[in-house]
Amino acid sequence: MQPTKSGIVKIVAVSALVPLLGTASFIPSAMPGAFSMAAMAQTDGSGQGGKSGDKGNQGEGQKGQDNQGQGKGQAGPSGDSDGKGPQSGSPSSSGGGKPVWAQEGIPEVELGRLSVARSPDRVLARALDEAAAALSDDVVAFYNLSLEDAIYTLSTSFDDVTFIDSPLQNLALLQDLLEGGTTLSDAGVTSSTGTLAAVLLGTASDKTVAISTDTVIAVTTILGTPLTEESAESIATAAEAVRVAILAGHG
Numbered sequence: 001m002q003p004t005k006s007g008i009v010k011i012v013a014v015s016a017l018v019p020l021l022g023t024a025s026f027i028p029s030a031m032p033g034a035f036s037m038a039a040m041a042q043t044d045g046s047g048q049g050g051k052s053g054d055k056g057n058q059g060e061g062q063k064g065q066d067n068q069g070q071g072k073g074q075a076g077p078s079g080d081s082d083g084k085g086p087q088s089g090s091p092s093s094s095g096g097g098k099p100v101w102a103q104e105g106i107p108e109v110e111l112g113r114l115s116v117a118r119s120p121d122r123v124l125a126r127a128l129d130e131a132a133a134a135l136s137d138d139v140v141a142f143y144n145l146s147l148e149d150a151i152y153t154l155s156t157s158f159d160d161v162t163f164i165d166s167p168l169q170n171l172a173l174l175q176d177l178l179e180g181g182t183t184l185s186d187a188g189v190t191s192s193t194g195t196l197a198a199v200l201l202g203t204a205s206d207k208t209v210a211i212s213t214d215t216v217i218a219v220t221t222i223l224g225t226p227l228t229e230e231s232a233e234s235i236a237t238a239a240e241a242v243r244v245a246i247l248a249g250h251g
Contacts (some may be wrong), residue, residue: 030200106221107194107214112206113167114215117222124223128183131167135187138162143196147238148197151245158249163203170204171223178225199237204243209249211240 111117119127142163145153153161164170176183177196184196191199201219205211216232216239227235 007089019102036163068242096249103172108220109135109211109212109214109218110217111215114171114201114205114219116168117171117219119168123168124175125170127166128172128176131164131166131173132183132187134164135189136168138186139164139215143184144191145146146191147195147241150195151241154234154242154245158246163199165203166205170200174200174204174219175223175225178220178223178227194238198238199242200240203246205239205243207243209243211236211243215239 032039139162142150142161164173174197175181177193177200179183191198201211201216205215213229213233213236216227216236217229220227220232
């Protein structure tokens with residue numbers, strides 16, 4: 001696949017429908033518990049100033065006790081503080097300080113282009129902004145195709161459609177989608193979560209590297225939005241059909 005400078009490959013959407021895939025009805029957002037968000041460490045900031053007055057204002061003697069810890073030492077949270085320490089909202093370090101993708105429990109599977117999921121958050125955030133800017137009317141029209149139509153179009157009219165080819169931008173959109181973000185919907189995309197997840201993964205992947213359930217589990221876990229095995233299996237089946245369609249259409 002030869003992307004243009006904008007990271008977009010051109011294609012024309014067609015209306016013909018070919019039932020190449022029998023599992024197109026999966027919609028993760030309609031399945032409670034299908035997604036599990038990565039737990040975020042919560043620190044309440046307590047203990048930062050509770051006893052500071054006992055050590056502060058050393059020249060005031062008994063006043064330090066009379067003020068019940070209100071001395072001039074390191075003060076506690078102010079009245080308008082959210083009470084959270086400086087590390088509040090940081091990912092849990094239960095993995096011994098390792099990034100999510102380096103921790104145990106992620107399937108060992110060949111990811112190819114999908115390995116960019118390991119990019120730092122700031123890189124994914126920038127890629128999401130770039131993808132949002134690339135959501136032209138033609139791209140939105142492609143993402144609004146049914147899964148069967150998208151597969152048919154990719155396999156028969158690959159050189160005439162417009163879609164985002166950059167794996168990093170696709171995965172940034174996938175992460176946003178699974179986290180409940182609205183980047184795609186704000187641009188006018190109305191397809192189901194399952195269809196979009198399959199298309200984003202299928203177009204982000206190498207066209208010669210098969211997409212399995214383990215692939216989906218690994219990628220979504222690395223992105224911080226791990227799916228259940230059942231949900232991952234459904235998306236993998238559809239994403240693999242998209243990948244095969246690209247292989248057939250691109251040659």
